[in-house]
Amino acid sequence: MVTLTDVVAALPETVPFVGPEAQExxxxxxxxxxxxxxxxxxxxxxxxxxxxxDAVPSAWQYGDPESHDLREALAAHHDIDMNNLVVGEGIxxxxxxxxxxxxxxxxxxxxxxxxxxxxxxxxxxxxxxxxPVPYVDDHESxxxxxxxxxxxxxxxxxxxxxxxxxxxxxxxATISSALSRLPSDCLLVxxxxxxxxxxxxxxxxxxxxxxxxxxxxxxxKAYGMAGMRTGYAxxxxxxxxxxxRVRNHFGMCRVSxxxxxxxxxxxxxxxxxxxxxxAARDRxxxxxxxxxxxxxxxxxNFVAIDCGGDGALAQRVLSELLKRDIFVRMPFVAPQDRxxxxxxxxxxxxxLFEAALPxxxxxxxxxxxxxxxxx
Amino acid sequence: MVTLTDVVAALPETVPFVGPEAQExxxxxxxxxxxxxxxxxxxxxxxxxxxxxDAVPSAWQYGDPESHDLREALAAHHDIDMNNLVVGEGIxxxxxxxxxxxxxxxxxxxxxxxxxxxxxxxxxxxxxxxxPVPYVDDHESxxxxxxxxxxxxxxxxxxxxxxxxxxxxxxxATISSALSRLPSDCLLVxxxxxxxxxxxxxxxxxxxxxxxxxxxxxxxKAYGMAGMRTGYAxxxxxxxxxxxRVRNHFGMCRVSxxxxxxxxxxxxxxxxxxxxxxAARDRxxxxxxxxxxxxxxxxxNFVAIDCGGDGALAQRVLSELLKRDIFVRMPFVAPQDRxxxxxxxxxxxxxLFEAALPxxxxxxxxxxxxxxxxx
Numbered sequence: 001m002v003t004l005t006d007v008v009a010a011l012p013e014t015v016p017f018v019g020p021e022a023q024e025x026x027x028x029x030x031x032x033x034x035x036x037x038x039x040x041x042x043x044x045x046x047x048x049x050x051x052x053x054d055a056v057p058s059a060w061q062y063g064d065p066e067s068h069d070l071r072e073a074l075a076a077h078h079d080i081d082m083n084n085l086v087v088g089e090g091i092x093x094x095x096x097x098x099x100x101x102x103x104x105x106x107x108x109x110x111x112x113x114x115x116x117x118x119x120x121x122x123x124x125x126x127x128x129x130x131x132p133v134p135y136v137d138d139h140e141s142x143x144x145x146x147x148x149x150x151x152x153x154x155x156x157x158x159x160x161x162x163x164x165x166x167x168x169x170x171x172x173a174t175i176s177s178a179l180s181r182l183p184s185d186c187l188l189v190x191x192x193x194x195x196x197x198x199x200x201x202x203x204x205x206x207x208x209x210x211x212x213x214x215x216x217x218x219x220x221k222a223y224g225m226a227g228m229r230t231g232y233a234x235x236x237x238x239x240x241x242x243x244x245r246v247r248n249h250f251g252m253c254r255v256s257x258x259x260x261x262x263x264x265x266x267x268x269x270x271x272x273x274x275x276x277x278x279a280a281r282d283r284x285x286x287x288x289x290x291x292x293x294x295x296x297x298x299x300x301n302f303v304a305i306d307c308g309g310d311g312a313l314a315q316r317v318l319s320e321l322l323k324r325d326i327f328v329r330m331p332f333v334a335p336q337d338r339x340x341x342x343x344x345x346x347x348x349x350x351x352l353f354e355a356a357l358p359x360x361x362x363x364x365x366x367x368x369x370x371x372x373x374x375x
Numbered sequence: 376m377v378t379l380t381d382v383v384a385a386l387p388e389t390v391p392f393v394g395p396e397a398q399e400x401x402x403x404x405x406x407x408x409x410x411x412x413x414x415x416x417x418x419x420x421x422x423x424x425x426x427x428x429d430a431v432p433s434a435w436q437y438g439d440p441e442s443h444d445l446r447e448a449l450a451a452h453h454d455i456d457m458n459n460l461v462v463g464e465g466i467x468x469x470x471x472x473x474x475x476x477x478x479x480x481x482x483x484x485x486x487x488x489x490x491x492x493x494x495x496x497x498x499x500x501x502x503x504x505x506x507p508v509p510y511v512d513d514h515e516s517x518x519x520x521x522x523x524x525x526x527x528x529x530x531x532x533x534x535x536x537x538x539x540x541x542x543x544x545x546x547x548a549t550i551s552s553a554l555s556r557l558p559s560d561c562l563l564v565x566x567x568x569x570x571x572x573x574x575x576x577x578x579x580x581x582x583x584x585x586x587x588x589x590x591x592x593x594x595x596k597a598y599g600m601a602g603m604r605t606g607y608a609x610x611x612x613x614x615x616x617x618x619x620r621v622r623n624h625f626g627m628c629r630v631s632x633x634x635x636x637x638x639x640x641x642x643x644x645x646x647x648x649x650x651x652x653x654a655a656r657d658r659x660x661x662x663x664x665x666x667x668x669x670x671x672x673x674x675x676n677f678v679a680i681d682c683g684g685d686g687a688l689a690q691r692v693l694s695e696l697l698k699r700d701i702f703v704r705m706p707f708v709a710p711q712d713r714x715x716x717x718x719x720x721x722x723x724x725x726x727l728f729e730a731a732l733p734x735x736x737x738x739x740x741x742x743x744x745x746x747x748x749x750x
Contacts, residue, residue, distance in 0.1 A: 034436065
């Protein structure tokens with residue numbers, strides 16, 4: 001067979017996340033509550049649904065490779081220039097392009113230990129060297145990330161705010177302050193997938209003149225369009241223009257472009273969904289408390305529940321929930337892996353979760369023997 | 376600013392094709408006939424349209440990263456194993472992944488001079504060295520491509536069958552024969568985007584045991600779903616598995632997956648569309664003949680019209696057509712650039728083309744002075 005490149009030959013065949021469908025096929029049974037992938041069960045705005053359905057018959061046409069109309073609307077929404085924006089196939093797609101722009105064998109990249117695995121996947125596929133920084137009190141630490149980047153001569157540093165998988169967040173001021181200490185030859189990629197769910201002040205001011213910052217936003221979370229793969233990056237014009245050297249120019253679905261445009265126009269719906277997400281977070285917190293478990297404060301569309309023991313216990317709680325047809329996920333790295341992560345659900349879905357959690361916890365604790373949940 | 380990788384720093388910011396929307400924005404006027412991008416104006420099957428519209432409300436869910444159901448159906452359709460198939464974001468997306476798997480700085484890649492620019496774009500973005508082979512009588516030459524690959528020690532060789540932009544084709548037997556002479560450390564990527572429009576015998580037998588061949592198929596052309604970005608690669612299991620090292624696992628639109636599945640199930644509609652495409656090709660040929668121009672035989676969903684002069688004349692004919700709101704494109708490299716390329720259209724669209732061509736030709740010839748079209 002043809003030889004793979006040196007970088008690719010060294011990589012595992014991998015999947016950053018196994019999809020719920022694959023788990024359902026393996027189990028031979030559907031999940032009753034799909035609240036594990038931080039999808040937005042409240043769905044897209046009715047206007048976006050209509051716009052997408054209306055766009056379907058013209059799916060014989062390629063999407064506009066410039067995503068002009070969507071970029072124009074996004075630029076107006078953020079009060080920036082269109083040339084500070086590139087639209088891509090979700091943040092995942094854009095992170096892949098970003099790594100191809102900046103990461104080559106030997107490039108050092110800093111991220112938090114246990115942060116977004118898909119970012120790590122793309123860094124490794126470009127041959128980069130990942131340098132993990134520990135969480136501090138279940139928060140990604142902008143200060144520590146920047147200090148590490150400076151120390152190791154990193155070119156790229158990743159920060160999700162709010163954080164996934166913990167839901168914790170920093171203030172925009174904290175991030176701006178850390179950014180001010182980032183060397184000029186390093187880029188901070190600020191993944192703001194969940195920012196629409198966060199309290200005011202969590203996002204730094206948008207300064208597109210700073211060549212050290214690129215921010216990623218998406219229609220997958222609060223806008224409820226994960227399946228349409230539409231994200232965008234905001235940054236300095238020079239960096240944004242560079243995406244045109246590697247991106248799949250005709251990669252955007254035409255129907256997604258139409259849907260995102262309509263979703264953006266319906267800010268009232270977005271606000272209503274964000275309110276529902278906040279209520280669902282409160283309910284998850286209450287369900288956990290009723291089962292004797294604590295939760296982390298969250299600015300995202302999910303809540304991390306501390307199972308009160310180690311990773312093995314949380315893993316067992318997770319398994320017991322899966323057995324009861326509740327699809328959830330959990331952090332990968334200790335000590336964050338003491339938690340399970342529950343996405344905001346409708347009342348019906350959270351009813352199912354509420355019914356399953358105490359039993360799942362009891363079984364997990366029984367199996368784990370000596371480890372008891374904190375009460 | 377952060378330094379770009381060595382490979383990317385050497386690349387231009389580019390767009391393999393300027394979209395018709397960008398041209399419309401520049402002109403300040405819409406096209407009346409969009410018959411330049413080899414889109415399928417006959418559109419997707421009614422069943423596929425319905426399936427996509429029905430899938431829209433569940434667009435809050437990510438697509439299945441394994442595209443399991445679609446791969447299962449495609450495997451049955453082609454009578455191969457699911458593990459010989461990977462689904463991706465159109466052939467463009469898959470070509471990008473393929474280049475990342477195989478091409479690194481110094482890797483030699485063979486293609487025909489004037490063949491698919493997006494393939495070249497991806498090769499260059501991976502740092503590869505492109506070695507072009509001339510067309511022979513307006514055909515890509517499988518024999519010459521393989522001979523060149525052998526001579527220069529290429530790892531990858533590209534062949535589109537039917538060819539884009541000329542519409543010409545080789546028999547499956549010719550391709551198999553050339554493939555049999557390809558060194559074992561080289562891979563032939565056979566781009567069969569237009570194969571559904573081609574006569575029986577144009578596709579070689581599918582032999583997934585051959586590690587030297589990967590074929591690309593798409594729902595963008597005969598299936599009429601260009602805007603949904605759904606293609607697939609067929610090849611040896613080892614090569615197909617390698618895509619999992621670099622691909623965007625959650626990159627597929629959920630609505631596209633549903634649409635492709637329904638489109639595949641409606642083979643009667645596909646056959647009817649292929650018949651309409653063949654009729655449109657005949658009509659384009661007749662329109663050209665009435666204007667005193669010859670055409671190339673085509674097995675694709677478009678026809679190359681020989682404008683009877685050089686590239687400058689064809690370029691002028693193209694410009695004159697654009698002025699008359701007819702969007703068409705043309706080959707980039709001599710001597711194929713003596714042609715313009717017209718996509719199969721509805722009767723209404725081809726009526727517009729029929730009305731515009733003689734005037735466009737007359738103006739072009741008048742401007743070109745001494746060069747006269749062949750009659």
